[in-house]
Amino acid sequence: MKKVAVIGAGSWGTALAGLLGENGHEVVLWARNKRLADELNQTRENTAYLPGVLLPSSVIVTNDLKQAIAGARFIFVVTPSHAVRETAVALNEMLTGEKIIVSAAKGLELGTFKRMSEVIAEELPAYAETIAVLSGPNHAEEVGRRHPTASVVAATSQEVAELVQDLLMNPFFRVYTNPDVIGVELGGALKNIIALGAGIAEGLGFGDNAKAALMTRGLAEIARLGMAMGAKPLTFAGLAGVGDLMVTCTSRHSRNRRAGIMVAQGKSVQQIQAETNMVVEGIRSTLAAYKLAQRYKIVMPITEQTYRILYEGKPPREAVLELMTRGKTHEIEEVAVSCGTLWQK
Numbered sequence: 275m276k277k278v279a280v281i282g283a284g285s286w287g288t289a290l291a292g293l294l295g296e297n298g299h300e301v302v303l304w305a306r307n308k309r310l311a312d313e314l315n316q317t318r319e320n321t322a323y324l325p326g327v328l329l330p331s332s333v334i335v336t337n338d339l340k341q342a343i344a345g346a347r348f349i350f351v352v353t354p355s356h357a358v359r360e361t362a363v364a365l366n367e368m369l370t371g372e373k374i375i376v377s378a379a380k381g382l383e384l385g386t387f388k389r390m391s392e393v394i395a396e397e398l399p400a401y402a403e404t405i406a407v408l409s410g411p412n413h414a415e416e417v418g419r420r421h422p423t424a425s426v427v428a429a430t431s432q433e434v435a436e437l438v439q440d441l442l443m444n445p446f447f448r449v450y451t452n453p454d455v456i457g458v459e460l461g462g463a464l465k466n467i468i469a470l471g472a473g474i475a476e477g478l479g480f481g482d483n484a485k486a487a488l489m490t491r492g493l494a495e496i497a498r499l500g501m502a503m504g505a506k507p508l509t510f511a512g513l514a515g516v517g518d519l520m521v522t523c524t525s526r527h528s529r530n531r532r533a534g535i536m537v538a539q540g541k542s543v544q545q546i547q548a549e550t551n552m553v554v555e556g557i558r559s560t561l562a563a564y565k566l567a568q569r570y571k572i573v574m575p576i577t578e579q580t581y582r583i584l585y586e587g588k589p590p591r592e593a594v595l596e597l598m599t600r601g602k603t604h605e606i607e608e609v610a611v612s613c614g615t616l617w618q619k
């Protein structure tokens with residue numbers, strides 16, 4: 275049994291706290307909102323973020339960060355990505371002793387365009403070597419209901435990755451390790467952009483062909499940017515790459531896909547954010563990836579069109595037409611580029 279703190283009581287933090295509690299660990303879940311913490315302690319159900327799932331009685335919920343991390347060997351950071359830096363800053367004043375920090379947020383920081391593990395390492399330099407990243411096709415709604423799920427833990431230290439793997443593994447949650455932290459994090463952040471696109475296509479009334487094309491060509495551009503940023507191409511063929519891309523583009527649970535449908539219905543980013551209490555990470559990631567593509571001089575047509583729809587008000591049908599009528603290109607050569615062999619070209 276290990277002491278674990280889970281920071282963030284949204285859908286994913288709540289599901290992870292439940293999973294860790296069921297695995298027999300001593301878990302404290304931190305909720306920003308005291309009312310939510312009190313309600314969770316009493317009813318065990320997070321009606322706002324994970325209705326229908328009951329937390330095991332072993333999980334304690336608090337809105338006192340110091341209490342949450344007291345004695346914890348493992349700290350899961352599960353806030354939305356835009357709150358990860360402020361969370362790490364707050365933790366920095368409190369952390370002492372050996373800790374493993376697990377980043378479970380899927381996004382890129384606006385302005386710096388840093389990955390979440392980079393943000394955490396910057397604010398918690400003493401723990402830079404013991405940061406792990408958790409990613410993969412993992413909807414909280416299904417993990418909370420013990421549906422068979424596979425996930426991946428990335429860390430530069432194999433020992434750290436295996437400690438987190440051992441903590442999480444159980445008969446319904448299977449965890450793999452991967453040393454490619456950059457690839458695992460970028461796969462999780464960039465797939466949300468393609469999910470927005472898949473939702474837009476769905477909202478426009480297009481069918482499965484369009485979605486399959488978006489997913490496949492989306493993966494090619496994720497891999498292109500990822501490799502330019504130092505990721506290993508094969509990671510994108512794994513759970514944090516194609517696995518997460520498939521689930522987020524097709525699942526009824528996907529917030530990014532649902533937001534894309536709303537975009538196709540003519541709603542603005544502001545309207546969508548006002549209408550949902552849940553984070554839609556792809557909205558910020560689209561802006562970050564669009565800027566990163568310029569910085570690394572990578573062609574990312576789907577990301578670019580998604581950016582133009584979200585941030586410049588381009589009509590979605592115009593964006594689709596532009597994607598479909600781009601200059602001719604060669605799939606195999608591009609796949610080879612995605613796989614690294616022609617990367618120097």
Ligand SMILES: NC(=O)c1ccc[n+]([C@@H]2O[C@H](COP(=O)([O-])OP(=O)(O)OC[C@H]3O[C@@H](n4cnc5c(N)ncnc54)[C@H](O)[C@@H]3O)[C@@H](O)[C@H]2O)c1
Binds near residue numbers: 287354355378
């Ligand atoms: N929901 C999933 O299935 C899932 C799965 C894997 C990864 N993730 C990732 O986990 C992260 C959290 O997502 P979620 O689905 O749990 O979010 P959510 O939308 O369900 O809940 C967000 C939570 O964050 C809190 N929050 C908002 N702003 C905050 C701030 N400034 N400081 C602290 N807390 C704040 C909210 O009060 C709420 O409890 C995201 O990066 C998401 O991509 C989610």
Ligand SMILES: O=P(O)(O)OC[C@H](O)CO
Binds near residue numbers: 518521527530
């Ligand atoms: O599918 P979304 O957009 O809800 O994102 C949630 C997780 O990243 C799925 O693994």
